[in-house]
Amino acid sequence: xxxxxxxxxxxxxxxxxxxxxxxxxxxxxxxxxxxxxxxxxxxxxxxxxxxxxxxxxxxxxxxxxxxxxxxxxxxxxxxxxxxxxxxxxxxxx
Amino acid sequence: xxxxxxxxxxxxxxxxxxxxxxxxxxxxxxxxxxxxxxxxxxxxxxxxxxxxxxxxxxxxxxxxxxxxxxxxxxxxxxxxxxxxxxxxxxxxxxxxxxxxxxxxxxxxxxxxxxxxxxxxxxxxxxxxxxxxxxxxxxxxxxxxxxxxxxxxxxxxxxxxxxxxxxxxxxxxxxxxxxxxxxxxxxxxxxxxxxxxxxxxxxxxxxxxxxxxxxxxxxxxxxxxxxxxxxxxxxxxxxxxxxxxxxxxxxxxxxxxxxxxxxxxxxxxxxxxxxxxxxxxxxxxxxxxxxxxxxxxxxxxxxxxxxxxxxxxxxxxxxxxxxxxxxxxxxxxxxxxxxxxxxxxxxxxxxxxxxxxxxxxxxxxxxxxxxxxxxxxxxxxxxxxxxxxxxxxxxxxxxxxxxxxxxxxxxxxxxxxxxxxxxxxxxxxxxxxxxxxxxxxxxxxxxxxxxxxxxxxxxxxxxxxxxxxxxxxxxx
Numbered sequence: 001x002x003x004x005x006x007x008x009x010x011x012x013x014x015x016x017x018x019x020x021x022x023x024x025x026x027x028x029x030x031x032x033x034x035x036x037x038x039x040x041x042x043x044x045x046x047x048x049x050x051x052x053x054x055x056x057x058x059x060x061x062x063x064x065x066x067x068x069x070x071x072x073x074x075x076x077x078x079x080x081x082x083x084x085x086x087x088x089x090x091x092x093x
Numbered sequence: 094x095x096x097x098x099x100x101x102x103x104x105x106x107x108x109x110x111x112x113x114x115x116x117x118x119x120x121x122x123x124x125x126x127x128x129x130x131x132x133x134x135x136x137x138x139x140x141x142x143x144x145x146x147x148x149x150x151x152x153x154x155x156x157x158x159x160x161x162x163x164x165x166x167x168x169x170x171x172x173x174x175x176x177x178x179x180x181x182x183x184x185x186x187x188x189x190x191x192x193x194x195x196x197x198x199x200x201x202x203x204x205x206x207x208x209x210x211x212x213x214x215x216x217x218x219x220x221x222x223x224x225x226x227x228x229x230x231x232x233x234x235x236x237x238x239x240x241x242x243x244x245x246x247x248x249x250x251x252x253x254x255x256x257x258x259x260x261x262x263x264x265x266x267x268x269x270x271x272x273x274x275x276x277x278x279x280x281x282x283x284x285x286x287x288x289x290x291x292x293x294x295x296x297x298x299x300x301x302x303x304x305x306x307x308x309x310x311x312x313x314x315x316x317x318x319x320x321x322x323x324x325x326x327x328x329x330x331x332x333x334x335x336x337x338x339x340x341x342x343x344x345x346x347x348x349x350x351x352x353x354x355x356x357x358x359x360x361x362x363x364x365x366x367x368x369x370x371x372x373x374x375x376x377x378x379x380x381x382x383x384x385x386x387x388x389x390x391x392x393x394x395x396x397x398x399x400x401x402x403x404x405x406x407x408x409x410x411x412x413x414x415x416x417x418x419x420x421x422x423x424x425x426x427x428x429x430x431x432x433x434x435x436x437x438x439x440x441x442x443x444x445x446x447x448x449x450x451x452x453x454x455x456x457x458x459x460x461x462x463x464x465x466x467x468x469x470x471x472x473x474x475x476x477x478x479x480x481x482x483x484x485x486x487x488x489x490x491x492x493x494x495x496x497x498x499x500x501x502x503x504x505x506x507x508x509x510x511x512x513x514x515x516x517x518x519x520x521x522x523x524x525x526x527x528x529x530x531x532x533x534x535x536x537x538x539x540x541x542x543x544x545x546x547x548x549x550x551x552x553x554x555x556x557x558x559x560x561x562x563x564x565x566x567x568x
Contacts, residue, residue, distance in 0.1 A: 014175055052372060057371055058143075060143065060146040061146065064111065067112075067117045070132075071130070074127065082228070082233070084127065086127070087228065088177040090230050091177060091232050
């Protein structure tokens, strides 16, 4: 873990990191990774990858429309909206 | 220096389920903005996605039809990125265990046929829509589409030119519409395509650096965008620089591709298994049911049309090329005994009208019932082929009933032989010069007399009867 990686990840996850704390965060993350890294010592050559810790399979839905029209309520709780759309600062490709 | 192109396609197919992949929100196209948004689609705290089984069934149909492996246990992952039309901050997709792997499909260009391998086809949710140009300084977001099930079909990087890429896209479109898993409507975005393009020197083993062209949604633009991009990459390399791996946007107005710098930095999606969703398991019985109920595919249809119905190969090919054509043929044929005549009209006059109006047959006013009736009226000699053409045109315009048109316009073929004889006699008597030339050996003039009788009867005479009557009169 280095400063550059932390900067990249914090940008990708839109988290800002205090300059003063940066050094400590790098150190903390390093410790965490080192700790978790011990798992790599286990021999897993004969073990199927686990995709979910609950050894269960999913309940599924039949293909039916059950949602109500919540347009008014949903637009109301948004930080910014007009009669028809959620509004966000302009993003242009 | 000769160059070789390597192309891979990622096609996003919108599955035609009624509800979304993980919620009970409706997938209807064109609804009023933000009216088909469930709490799950909004990504509100405390909600849990529940997978729609029908989306799996539809994906499996595609897998079976392409001879692929079906993963009866498949799981979901999160692809993380920030964009306003993705409320959760991640897209739920299948990274590690896709539902479909290792299939293939046959494609045909104008010159040859070949097989393109399909790496995988996985389920994922669509994003909402951003509207950039409606509001000053703001982007509007409509989440109706958010959560709509997509099947992303990834080809092996083995397509070698733009024409093949288009043929591949067409083959996939034909297949998914026949399988009834997608409406294939490109104008509404039901099928969208990302193209990975790279070039290398002929004979090189290693792939060149690729560029990804985003979101192209017409056959024409796929071909143009790829050809532009191939030229661009060759120019870059020949000028001593190297191709940058990046996402590029095709601008159809300028016919060029442009770098989308904004996306570059976000290229690390940090996939991880979605903790909200357990693996979905398809039972052996479910799989067998899907297999047993697979619809007849284009190739099988083509064969059956030739061997069982006796159509010409060219007719069978055209009719089986699209689902709507095949449906029209089969339904209209069931209303009449003369399937061959149905085929003849379908690839002839009707195709011509379709081309002229540039529409699909299910967008026309012609119903299978009415079309079947038209063919019946030709077969039972109520109307001549020539009159049938004008009846078809009327149906095309108004959608009116064939029998009503025939009756109201008095188009019934003249069955009364004596009346026809009378008319033929009149034609012969009033054209003595032509009769003399004909008798002197100018056989071609026979057509002139037939034409005159047709004119007198306004096309309502049976050509076969006229021929016989005229022969008797003239010889």
